[in-house]
Amino acid sequence: MALDSKVPEGPIKDKWTEYKNHINLVNPANKRNIDIIVVGTGLAGGSAAATLAELGYNVKAFAYQDSPRRAHSIAAQGGINAAKNYMGDGDSNYRLFYDTVKGGDYRSREANVHRLAEVSGNIIDQCVAQGVPFARDYGGLLDNRSFGGVLVSRTFYAKGQTGQQLLLGCYSAMNRQIARGKIEMFNRHEMLDVVKVNGKARGIIARNLITGEIERHSAHAVVIATGGYGNVYFLSTNAMGSNATAAWKIHKKGAYFANPCFTQIHPTCIPRSGDYQSKLTLMSESLRNDGRIWVPAKLEDAKAIQQGKLKPTDIAEADRDYYLERRYPAFGNLVPRDVASRAAKERCDAGYGVNATGEAVYLDFASAFVRYGTEQAKIHGIKNPSDAEIKKLGQGIIESKYGNLFQMYEKIIAENPYETPMMIYPATHYTMGGIWVDYNLMTTVEGLYCIGEANFSDHGANRLGASALMQGLADGYFVLPYTIGDYLSDDIRTGKIPTDTPEFEEAEKEVKDKIDFFINNKGTKTVDHFHKRLGKVMWDKVGMSRNEKDLTAAMAEIKEIREEFWKDVMVPGSANEMNVELEKAGRVADFLELGELFAKDALVRRESCGGHFREESVELDGEQKGEAKRDDVNFAFVSAWEYKGEPADAVLHKEELEFKDIELKQRSYK
Amino acid sequence: MNLTLKIWRQKDSNAKGQMVDYKVNDISEHMSFLEMMDVLNEQLVNSGEEPVAFDHDCREGICGMCSLYINGEAHGPDRGITTCQLHMRMFKDGDTITIEPWRAAAFPVIKDLIVDRMAFERIQQAGGYISVNTSGNTQDANSLPISKHAADEAMDAAACIGCGACVASCKNSSAMLFVGAKVSQYALLPQGQVEAADRVMNMVAQMDLEGFGNCTNTGACEVECPKGITLENIARMNREFVKANVKGN
Missing domain, CATH: 3.90.700.10 (Succinate dehydrogenase/fumarate reductase flavoprotein, catalytic domain)
Structure with a gap:
């Protein structure tokens, strides 16, 4: 399938406005007949669920935690960027757009980033209206601070708990809709597969983590907002439960996975002690x-x-x-x-x-x-x-x-x-790579959307500080609610999607078989044993500095660990109860595949850019000697991988990146 | 160090639970408490037993998921932290540590050390929000100045992580610190004024319905709160509640 980013024509500053003026809408009476599933309730999923419900759609939201308020967006400390120019220091949408594209080392899609900058101001208005207690100055107006990689002060903050306060804002908006019955909230549920009917995403299979029951849920569209895959390294700043399962399952069902090797290693963390x-x-x-x-x-x-x-x-x-x-x-x-x-x-x-x-x-x-x-x-x-x-x-x-x-x-x-x-x-710390999406935030599967850290679109090869919160909320509050309507306008006569169909039957069977396999395998090694081994290979060979020899070796080693995992993993307990080891087993099984694709992507990208450093691609002389060397002639593209069975067999599709509004330059810090 | 652990085990919400003794050896003082639990669980799984189920996620003190009652104290013997931030250097070789789930009628046990905190969710759904649409047509964020003092105080109240330590520490299993924190956050901000009366009435009604007890000003909740939420918030909720009753809507 050829990749079509569906970026609208016209000057970059008008694209989003023009686009919104011409998309199809769903009338309020029809929205009541349309169901949307949102998986994940962090900043992206939570804001999307609340907004879609408010628009009138019937939303089913899923979280593996016991409350949407616990999603890992809550741990973000520093702040959220917005081009408000409250400080009068020359900020503008264009500057935020420019800084983000440059900071991403010119590997993000221009049109998406510009839209992000355009809606950034709305986010702050929205959050203040919700009662988010941002820091203020003595005159009662909002305070800003400065962050790395930029020349203006545009970061709004709530002490060192900005992520927490923004998430609680989303959570409060969700609670309002849950109370009205417009969001049906499924806490302690984990999505284990997506269900496609006639090529369109029409539902999911989820496991109730308390009872172990496998459930079928149908909808007219499915939104994945399940965050990043940093835990492929075992040790990361992510929450213990953060996982790639939803993203990986949809990848296996046809959604391309983009730039998996773009990962941010954050320099200031507390070291390991043992x-x-x-x-x-x-x-x-x-x-x-x-x-x-x-x-x-x-x-x-x-x-x-x-x-x-x-x-x-x-x-x-x-x-x-x-x-x-x-x-x-x-x-x-x-x-x-x-x-x-x-x-x-x-x-x-x-x-x-x-x-x-x-x-x-x-x-x-x-x-x-x-x-x-x-x-x-x-x-x-x-x-x-x-x-x-x-x-x-x-x-x-x-x-x-x-x-x-x-x-x-x-x-x-x-x-x-x-x-x-x-x-x-x-x-x-953060994964810039993720599920490939077009301008509408739709994946390569029709009716299947991906938002927030789980998608790849806005941060290129390196994310700037205070931009993750901005992107999550932009996607959920202000982008997806428009673009998804355009798609759903074709579904007003579809009616309820039944779950007693062969497609649901088959997906459920696959999920159950895998669970039964784990329970019955009776191996000799724990899930963590394999996860730690995978993490060590990832860190040593696919970490901060990469080369062809190590990456090739990593692919072979990960495959080996994966094969051993399937032979020898031990999961105690049963399927029909709360079973934490079983949950972990499913997640690590997916990390063991994702890790290999990650290494493969890093191997193919023979340039250094952003968080991806290839030892073979460094400046050889001059002032920049020894520093990262980007290769815009050969690698100014998004790598989007199509699943073909084994991760090593994945097929590469390239979305060529065009930079019409920004000149490509080398980043120099000497 | 070598330790004896007395841990509450309960198969599911219907089963009868009991305290079970375990031994863990060679525990480093640099481990976090939950890493010590990981060591125990790895040991249990390796010997074919079911690991101890406990809630945890971010492991940096902000998600509010972890919830252990350790030696009779919510989040254990340190102050201003959650269980995941507790380190083993607070204990010494040969210690016996008692580990229980939150104990409150409104927080039924799901399994082992995991409790059901859905009562908190329902209280939030009863009024823990400002009824503003999320579609981006709100007024400019700076059109309404808010005094720094009020904003900072609202932030202090909003720092609540919803862990439930206040309920677990209270002899009456009262949730008033939790509810008071949310009511206060909005009561201190101009955006929250429009619905202030309805909010406090509805949230308090739901709190009572869930079976939480009343406040008798003991102050244990404030001592055990990992985020330093103060009793002032309970007082403010009481004022808001009285005001709403007197003035109506």
Whole structure:
């Protein structure tokens, strides 16, 4: 099937408006006869479910958690971008569009990103009307802050819990519709397959996670909003339950999977402490504004620290290597996420890591204490302050800016970061890749939509900070509710979709057979055993830095682990009850396929761009020597993979990317 | 460290439950409490037994899913954290740790340590929202200034994660801290004024219907709340409730 992005004609700034003016609508009386299934209730799914219900459609929403309020959007800390230009610093829709395309290293679709920028302001209006308590200044107006990779202040925030407050806004809108009966909410339910009738998505098979019952649900359209697949690495900043099953199942039923290798490894996370580690915790990017990143300059010092014989404060200033400042004098500690992560890995791989595992670098606030402390001493008129006084004053300022993060760090590591530098290390955070969708957010299966982190469209090869929340809500509140109407206008005479048909029968049987297989397999190894092995291969060979040899090996190794998994996995308990191991088994089975496609995609993309770094594609000389080299001549495309059985047999379809409104440039941070 | 765990096991909501003893060895002080539970479960699965079911998801203290009653305290012996943020350094070698689900009539046990918190959902559905359409034709966000003080206070109330520790800690199994937090968030903002009376009446009515007890000002909920929601929110809800009763709509 040839890919058709269905981007409307015309100048980029008019496309969305013109498009909305000419699509088909469904009249209110007919909307009452149309059912829509929304799977996932984070920012994208929650906002879509609420809006579709309010428009008059009958919505069935599904979440694996016990409430929509617990989706992992809730963990987003920093903020949400919008081109309101409240600060009067020259922001505009065009600038937000430009920054997002550039930040994505020119691998996203222009028209989608421009639309995202256009609706960004509406999101803030909407959320304020819902009672989202954004931060305000003393005049009572909304406050903004700045984030990495941009020259304006356009980030709206609610303390360090912006994701939580936006999600609770969505959740409240959903509750209003649940109370009216327009949303039927299925908590503790997991979608296990999509059902197609005559080529169109017409329903899902879901498992009730409390009773184990397998249920059939029909609808005129199905929306997937199930987030990213970062847990393919086992360890990530994702929630424990975050999974790729819904996305992978629809891929197997005909939805193309786009750019799986575009993954964001976030540089500032709390390092692993041992093999029992279950997840990694993010420390906000904002810390890099005041912290300096370093490792010991001498290998023997690093070894002594790893063995616990030296402390960081024992290392003299001259013996420290502030490697980001050394390599990137212009941007220093504020280089983008992908660059900072790779640089940390490079030092640790060379043996300079600073904890027992050798996988950590220091984030040091000592110089910020002195800088702020000296300033405070002046402000307060303290003459000849002692070093201790200066430090104390400086610590007060840092505490007011980042106190909650310092407390969180202390709870996890049991070290006081005011006295000794923090230890940080990169971790998998966000997946830019996902299900391929056209301008309408429809997948390659008719009537099957994909929104939020689960799709691929807006962030290219690298996502900028505070853009994920924006995209999730844009898709759910302001894009999908229009585009889906255009499709559903053909369905006003269809009537209820029956579930007692061979298509539902077959899909249900497939799901049940797989569950029975797991229960009856009686292998010898736990699900986590396989998940951890997969994660290690992904991290070591398909992680921050990739090459042909390792990627080829990774594909073979993942296949091997997958085959062993199907022979030897052990799932206790039965199918007809709450069974957490069974849930995990199904998810890991899908990760074991996705991981191989991920490696294959990384292998095919022989260029470095954004979060995808190929060791074979680096600048060989000049000022940029050793840095990532993008190849726009050969790789300015979206790779969209069609399922053909084994992941290794997937067929590549290319959506060529055209940049009519933005000139392609190299990103330089030297 | 080596530990003895006394854990509530219950097959499903209809079964009779009981405390069961388990031993775990070589637990690192750097583990989180839930990682210690992971170790126990891996051990159980490997020996062919069913693992202990417990709710958890984000493991960074924000989703509100985790809900363990540890040694008689909601979210265990540390303050200002959820169970997933509790670390084993709070315990010592040889300790016996008692682990129970939230105990409240309105939170029936689903399995082992997992309880059904749908009562919270129904309370939110009864009025925990502002009836504004989500279709994007609202007024500009800055057209209505809100004092920083009110916005910050609303934010403090909105920080509730809906975990249910307040109910589990309360001798009356009262949900008033939870409901008070939501009522307060909207009562403090101008957007919430239009429906303020209906909201508080409906949410309180649903709270009573679910079988939660009343507040007797003990304050245990405030102590155990991982997000520092204060008793002030209960007072504000009471004021809103009285006001609504006196003034009507």
